[in-house]
Amino acid sequence: MSKKVIVPIGPQHPALKEPACFSLTLEGEKVLSAVVGVGYNHRGLEKSCESRSYIQSLYIIERVCGICSHSHSTCFLQCAEELAGVEITRRAAYIRVLMGELERLHSHLLWLGVAAHLIGFDTLFCYAWRDRELVLDLLADLGGNRVNYGINTPGGVRRDVTPEQIQDILSTMDILDKQLAYYVELALGDTVLAARLANVGKLSKEECIHFGAVGPTARAAEVNYDIRKVGPTAAYAEIPFNVITDTHADVFGRTVVRVLEMVESVKMVRYAVANMPDGDILVKFPRKVPAGEVVSRYEAPRGEDVHYVKANGSEHPERVRVRAPSEANWHGMAHMIEGDYLADAPLIIAAIDPCYSCTDRAFVLNNNNTGEQQVFDWKQLRQYSIDFYKKEHGFDASKIKIAEKKHF
Amino acid sequence: MTAAQTQEQIIAKYPSLEGKVHIASDLRVWVDALPASEFEDLLAYVHDEMKYDFFHLVIGLDSGENLEFVYILSQWEAPADNEVLLLLKQYAPKSNPVIKSVSDRYANATWHERELVDLLGAIVEDLPPGLSYPLPDGWPEGNYPLRKDWKVEFFDPLTLTYNPPAPAEEKPEEGGAK
Structure with a gap:
């Protein structure tokens, strides 16, 4: 009978991109059981919102995540605007969707690069991150920053989109189309990639529901669930797209879903710029927000983002609660790791695309x-x-x- | 199930909730806060009979005398383009903030409930054993950062101590009785 060994991974570890602790009990190379510990990065952002105005809170909320910052700021504003009875203009709604889909592209490209690096496919890592730069350049141009774009403001968006920027977006989408064709070919047809990713980190459809998994993690297990369809906000109800699902329920399936979702996002970006209505981008937002409470949702790149805001009639929110998609996906993590090899653990952890911060570029x-x-x-x-x-x-x-x- | 059907079915089963089940929008149904004893029965009904079987999260609030808890639920088999969120609330007095864990019905509730314990000081009965979340080891007992009377300016993160100013002494009235 082989000896059981407990291997701690984290909270600081070369295989992790963010602080979390995984205590893995091994028999040989197989993981018998896993205990997941998170909470190392709790910053008390929700509490700090309670003593700040709505617009100050917006900039705190945008920094919940360095990758899906637009998702959080949009979700928070959806709450604040509903409480205040403010309806944003259609042009502002389209600009929010445009930024949201560009954010999905850069987030999925980042993930593809990280996953490729973890399996030793560094050529793909370099390609994906090179292409991500194109999207980050667009986001920096449209919003002013590479990651925390600051495009959102209560009542709409801060910056309009110019015809020159639309030309830039379209020419970048042309380049991405060609690159994505290569990634789709890789994801669907490369036997080495499939052999490395298939049957790793399994989480079945029933298990996804049981553990409350969301986003590409759940859609890779045939779960047809996307907030852009089940509860569309901004202009998502007007923009055609397909919800991508897969049947593999493993890291391979999560790769396929993300790659095909990027193809859909490119189509949505094209649609948004082609059909963007004319008009204002901002409506007046009151300084004091009437008392009430609202729950809003948004499909972030990693899945369902949920925000709750309670207003007390003053300039400050009474309570803000953010449930990022990674928070939902951690619940099934131990189950995904158990039964797999130790060497697969970093890849399985990365496959839910846990959040970590990016560093902004200094000028x-x-x-x-x-x-x-x-x-x-x-x-x-x-x-x-x-x-x-x-x-x-x-x-x-x-x-x-x-x-x-x-x-x- | 639509928002109107959800409202109707809850009131049909619990006539005492007439006027306490609100449709805030096409996709949101709120039920006013209930004491923990009544909440448990309603939760069992919406999960077992109405098939609100998907748990999104629970939010804890400090509402003065009580702690309030908002549970966000949906139906897994809902139509793919029209999902209603059911928002149930329960409250417990701050002096004895005991609620029962819902993790027997919703497995993914545990971490959210641990957060209620750490940040608000809720006592969650039947919560499965596990690591605390999200406060660090050595966090001083009795300090619940999401309670309104807990002020961040009195907390020293280096020593993990909470040092509120001493209450001002009552000054005797000047001049005495006239």
């Missing part, structure tokens, strides 16, 4: 010698980088070709 540099601040545009920043590496590391990066940035 303002401090000169250590003079203390002066200098604002760099894109070309200056690139030149600074080339000079730095040439001087410090003897590496000349000037011949590397990268896409031109039109709006920085």
Whole structure:
């Protein structure tokens, strides 16, 4: 009889991208049981909203997640706007959808890269993250930042979309179409990828319902559940798309779902820019919100995002509760890991795409010698980088070709 | 099941809830807060008979004298484009904030209920054993950050101690009796 060994993974571990603790009991290489510990990153954001105005709370809520920031800010505003009796304009609703689908694209591309890296397929990792940069450039151009875009504001959106930006979006979608065709071919036809991902981290349809799994994790198990269909908000009811499901109920299925969802998102982005109504982007939002309570939902890239806001008639919310999709997907995690190999654990954990923060790009540099601040545009920043590496590391990066940035 | 059918069915079973079941929108039905003893029976009915069998989350609130708990439920077999959320509420006095775990019916409720324990000081009976969530080890007992009387400015995160100012001493009235 082999000896049982308990292996802790986390809260800080090279295989984890965020702090969580998995205590795995092994027999040989097989995981007999798993205990999942989370909560290392609880920041008390909900409490801090209670002493701030709605617009201040919006910027806190946007920082719940560095990847699906737009999902959280939209969901929070849906609550606040319903409480205040404010209906946003159709153009603002379309812009929210546009940002939401671009966010889904960059989130799924990020996930595809992480998953590829974890299985040693670093070529795919590089491709996916290269393509994600194109989407991040669009988001930075439309909102002002790469991850916390700040496009949303109570009563609508802060920035309109210009015809030039629409041309940029469409030309980027052309590039993504070609790349996505390759990813679809890989996901559906590559035998090595299928052999590595199939039957890893199984969670059946019944188990998804039992553990309350959401998003691509559930849809990969034939669960036809997408908030954009079951409770559409913004302009989702007007925009045609297919809910992608799969039957494999494992990491392979989750890969297929995310890749095919990106194809749908590209179609939705095209539809949104082609059918975007004219008009204002903002309506007046009151400083004080009438008393009441509202629950709103939004389909974030990882699944159902739920927000609850209770108003007390003042400028501050009485209570805010955020249930991010990862919070729903952790419940089935132990079950997904149990029975699999230890080496699969990082991949299974990554397959629900747990949230972690991205670092924003810096455009303002401090000169250590003079203390002066200098604002760099894109070309200056690139030149600074080339000079730095040439001087410090003897590496000349000037011949590397990268896409031109039109709006920085 | 539509919002109107949900409302009708609950009132038919519990006539005392007439006027306490509200349709807030096409896809939202709210039931006013019930004491824990009545809530348990209603929850069993909506789960077992009405098939509100999918649990989204439970939210805890400090409402002054009581703690309130909002349960968000839906039907798994609902139409794919018209899902109603049923929002049930129960309350328990802060002096004895005991509620019963719903994890026997909804397996994914446990972590949400652990949060009620840590952040609001609820006592959740029959909660399966497990790690606490989300406060760190060594968190001082009796400190419930989501209660309204708990102020973050009095908490020292380095020493994990809560240091509220001492209550002001009552000053004797100047001048005495006239």
